[in-house]
Amino acid sequence: MDRIRLIDVNEEILADNAGLADRLRDRLAQENVFLLNLMGSPGAGKTSLLLKTIEALNDRFNIAVIEADIDAMVDAETVAELNVPVVQLRTGGFCHVDANMTEKALESLDLEALDLVILENVGNLVCPAEFDTGAMKNAALLSVPEGDDKPLKYPLMFTVADALIFSKMDCIEMFDFDVTRATERARALNPDLQVFPLSSSTSQGLDSWLDWLTAFLSHDSTCE
Amino acid sequence: MDRIRLIDVNEEILADNAGLADRLRDRLAQENVFLLNLMGSPGAGKTSLLLKTIEALNDRFNIAVIEADIDAMVDAETVAELNVPVVQLRTGGFCHVDANMTEKALESLDLEALDLVILENVGNLVCPAEFDTGAMKNAALLSVPEGDDKPLKYPLMFTVADALIFSKMDCIEMFDFDVTRATERARALNPDLQVFPLSSSTSQGLDSWLDWLTAFLSHDSTCE
Numbered sequence: 001m002d003r004i005r006l007i008d009v010n011e012e013i014l015a016d017n018a019g020l021a022d023r024l025r026d027r028l029a030q031e032n033v034f035l036l037n038l039m040g041s042p043g044a045g046k047t048s049l050l051l052k053t054i055e056a057l058n059d060r061f062n063i064a065v066i067e068a069d070i071d072a073m074v075d076a077e078t079v080a081e082l083n084v085p086v087v088q089l090r091t092g093g094f095c096h097v098d099a100n101m102t103e104k105a106l107e108s109l110d111l112e113a114l115d116l117v118i119l120e121n122v123g124n125l126v127c128p129a130e131f132d133t134g135a136m137k138n139a140a141l142l143s144v145p146e147g148d149d150k151p152l153k154y155p156l157m158f159t160v161a162d163a164l165i166f167s168k169m170d171c172i173e174m175f176d177f178d179v180t181r182a183t184e185r186a187r188a189l190n191p192d193l194q195v196f197p198l199s200s201s202t203s204q205g206l207d208s209w210l211d212w213l214t215a216f217l218s219h220d221s222t223c224e
Numbered sequence: 225m226d227r228i229r230l231i232d233v234n235e236e237i238l239a240d241n242a243g244l245a246d247r248l249r250d251r252l253a254q255e256n257v258f259l260l261n262l263m264g265s266p267g268a269g270k271t272s273l274l275l276k277t278i279e280a281l282n283d284r285f286n287i288a289v290i291e292a293d294i295d296a297m298v299d300a301e302t303v304a305e306l307n308v309p310v311v312q313l314r315t316g317g318f319c320h321v322d323a324n325m326t327e328k329a330l331e332s333l334d335l336e337a338l339d340l341v342i343l344e345n346v347g348n349l350v351c352p353a354e355f356d357t358g359a360m361k362n363a364a365l366l367s368v369p370e371g372d373d374k375p376l377k378y379p380l381m382f383t384v385a386d387a388l389i390f391s392k393m394d395c396i397e398m399f400d401f402d403v404t405r406a407t408e409r410a411r412a413l414n415p416d417l418q419v420f421p422l423s424s425s426t427s428q429g430l431d432s433w434l435d436w437l438t439a440f441l442s443h444d445s446t447c448e
Contacts, residue, residue, distance in 0.1 A: 005357065017296070041266045041267065041347075042374055043370025052438065069377055070378060070379070071377065072377045075374055093380075095350040121267075123349065123378070124349070124350050125266045126347075126351070127319050127348075127351065145267060145367065145392065146265075146266055146267025150267060153266065153293055153294065153295065153296045153299075153347065154266060155295050155296075156294075
């Protein structure tokens with residue numbers, strides 16, 4: 001528990017969230033820190049992908065994690081096992097993270113020492129999409145068991161995402177999920193969306209995701 | 225499309241939602257209509273369970289459905305194939321259904337001719353739990369692929385539910401989901417919770433769920 005900083009949110013939502021998010025993004029860019037916002041339904045596999053991503057990149061980049069949860073700290077404890085700095089943001093009922101919460105969480109981190117901060121948002125396919133967190137890029141997970149109709153039913157998430165990850169691809173034989181159909185439905189909302197079908201269990205498809213992410217990271221710690 | 229009534233929500237959330245929900249519940253009880261509120265994450269299998277439930281009970285009870293969605297009408301169209309009255313409640317961004325929305329939806333239905341109305345709430349494990357819809361009972365779905373840690377992370381949903389359905393049980397071999405552990409975690413929040421592990425694909429476990437539900441239905445249309 002000592003490895004995890006805990007922040008309880010009990011603030012009002014700011015009227016100018018978009019303005020604060022822009023200022024936060026500028027400040028992070030100046031510090032050469034890339035902030036990724038990872039979103040998706042409960043159980044979509046956000047934590048599993050986060051762990052795989054850290055394991056793959058931890059020797060090349062300095063990474064920290066912000067874990068947002070309504071309650072509980074189970075994910076933060078799992079992530080802390082990888083010896084990366086973790087901030088637990090307990091939203092106290094809020095179904096999203098906004099820029100004000102992100103800023104509070106970042107205050108606990110030594111930004112100068114970091115290349116990448118991954119924000120694992122609250123598990124929810126609706127509310128997190130409504131709030132700019134200040135992240136440079138948004139990644140949304142849609143797991144195969146959830147079904148390929150979700151872009152039709154939760155359009156905002158697929159509109160605000162820069163990257164769309166189809167997770168649990170190792171289970172595709174068991175479910176009625178068509179990657180082409182899901183991709184078309186999401187790209188109808190957002191033509192520029194980058195799509196990554198992958199499995200955090202088998203690591204299939206993981207390299208493309210890592211290539212996309214690392215292209216945004218300005219320096220490679222081992223090459224300096 | 226003619227078979228489905230569409231209601232667009234553009235109301236303020238009422239301050240006295242709890243009071244309105246109580247009055248709605250009283251009115252439904254007087255009309256001998258049982259209202260069930262079905263909640264769960266996107267892709268947890270709410271629509272599949274709804275379809276199976278209607279197929280099993282349609283010859284004994286008069287059933288109608290309220291389909292709540294942020295956008296789209298795909299579920300309503302699927303349900304309407306079963307020739308039951310369907311009201312589509314389009315929440316226009318709202319991540320939940322409240323009693324005011326339920327009341328609006330019920331106005332489109334002939335309550336005198338109904339025994340059971342099933343409200344399929346917005347796919348979300350957070351927000352719908354915060355709003356009393358006026359339903360007599362709340363059922364929450366947790367699908368096996370989502371993982372057995374969800375009661376720890378989204379406690380309110382498991383606290384307000386009367387019935388907890390573990391769905392997609394036919395896939396349990398592929399996922400790290402322990403029914404006993406999930407049940408213990410949920411019952412720690414809510415000792416009276418009724419638990420139903422089932423699969424809408426294979427129909428395993430469906431009878432217990434149907435027995436629980438039909439026990440609340442006051443009359444059996446074929447026996448009158």
